[in-house]
Amino acid sequence: xxxxxxxxxxxxxxxxxxxxxxxxxxxxxxxxxxxxxxxxxxxxxxxxxxxxxxxxxxxxxxxxxxxxxxxxxxxxxxxxxxxxxxxxxxxxxxxxxxxxxxxxxxxxxxxxxxxxxxxxxxxxxxxxxxxxxxxxxxxxxxxxxxxxxxxxxxxxxxxxxxxxxxxxxxxxxxxxxxxxxxxxxxxxxxxxxxxxxxxxxxxxxxxxxxxxxxxxxxx
Numbered sequence: 001x002x003x004x005x006x007x008x009x010x011x012x013x014x015x016x017x018x019x020x021x022x023x024x025x026x027x028x029x030x031x032x033x034x035x036x037x038x039x040x041x042x043x044x045x046x047x048x049x050x051x052x053x054x055x056x057x058x059x060x061x062x063x064x065x066x067x068x069x070x071x072x073x074x075x076x077x078x079x080x081x082x083x084x085x086x087x088x089x090x091x092x093x094x095x096x097x098x099x100x101x102x103x104x105x106x107x108x109x110x111x112x113x114x115x116x117x118x119x120x121x122x123x124x125x126x127x128x129x130x131x132x133x134x135x136x137x138x139x140x141x142x143x144x145x146x147x148x149x150x151x152x153x154x155x156x157x158x159x160x161x162x163x164x165x166x167x168x169x170x171x172x173x174x175x176x177x178x179x180x181x182x183x184x185x186x187x188x189x190x191x192x193x194x195x196x197x198x199x200x201x202x203x204x205x206x207x208x209x210x211x212x213x214x215x216x217x218x219x
Contacts, residue, residue, distance in 0.1 A: 003055030011036055011050045018054035030057045074139035075104055081134050082106055082147065085127055091115055102142060106131065108149040117149050121156055124149055125184050157190055164194040164216070171216040172200040182211040191216075 004021050008014035011033055019029060037050030079097045086093050086108070093110035108116060117124045128147035135145050146153065163180070171178040180191060191214045192203045204215050 003053060005034070005051065005053050007049040007051050009037065009049065011052060014050045014052040015054060018052060022054065022056055024056050028057055030055045074135065074143070075099055077138045078104065078131055078135050078145065079106065081138075082127065082131050085130065086116065089115055103144045103146060104135070105146045105148060108147065113149050117152050121152060124152060129184075156187070160187060160190045161194045164191045168195050168198060168201045168216050171218045175218045177218075178216045180214045180216070182207065182213045184210075185212070188212065188214050 002022065004018040006014045006018035006021065008017055014037075015026070015029075015031055019026060022029070032053040032055075034051040034053055035048070038048035075097050079095055083095050086095065091110065091112045093108050093113065093116065096107045096109070098105045098107065115123070116127070118126075124147055128145060131147055132145045135143050148154075167178045167180060188205055192205075195201060195203050195216065200219055202217050202219055204217065205212055206215050207213050
């Protein structure tokens with residue numbers, strides 16, 4: 001580290017002299033005042049120069065830029081999460097992710113797929129529920145997560161629409177309310193949508209989760 005001892009009538013003059021010799025600016029210098037000097041009588045007799053020691057400040061060591069870790073895609077994270085859940089069932093199943101706008105559909109295919117669907121889709125619904133909760137943590141924006149198993153959701157929707165029409169006919173003919181077994185909100189929505197254009201019945205959801213159910217009422 002190069003340093004200069006310089007003198008001047010004032011500390012400032014001494015510093016400026018040292019800076020010129022080092023060819024640096026003041027913000028690049030480390031300055032130590034040895035003597036502030038003394039003004040003599042009438043500025044001449046008994047005067048004492050200011051003495052400073054100036055060195056070029058050591059530049060901070062370059063800190064290697066930390067490699068920015070690429071944030072994992074939330075869709076990939078949810079795919080991995082669902083794979084871990086499925087691994088607990090000890091079945092060999094492939095999980096494929098499809099994204100359309102803000103809907104993430106995870107398609108499950110493989111052997112013993114019925115085990116993952118469960119009675120009336122209860123196991124599949126539970127996996128989907130957990131995946132939706134996890135997605136809220138993984139993603140900054142809102143995604144709807146659908147977990148399907150070899151076309152089960154489409155078949156289930158057709159079954160629900162058929163069930164809704166049949167029970168709506170019963171409610172209309174008997175003039176009595178008809179209750180449908182408890183089901184998750186997205187399945188209840190299928191019932192409501194299927195019957196919303198009918199003029200002879202109306203639908204309502206009653207009860208509390210997870211036992212909330214649809215009631216079909218005659219008008």
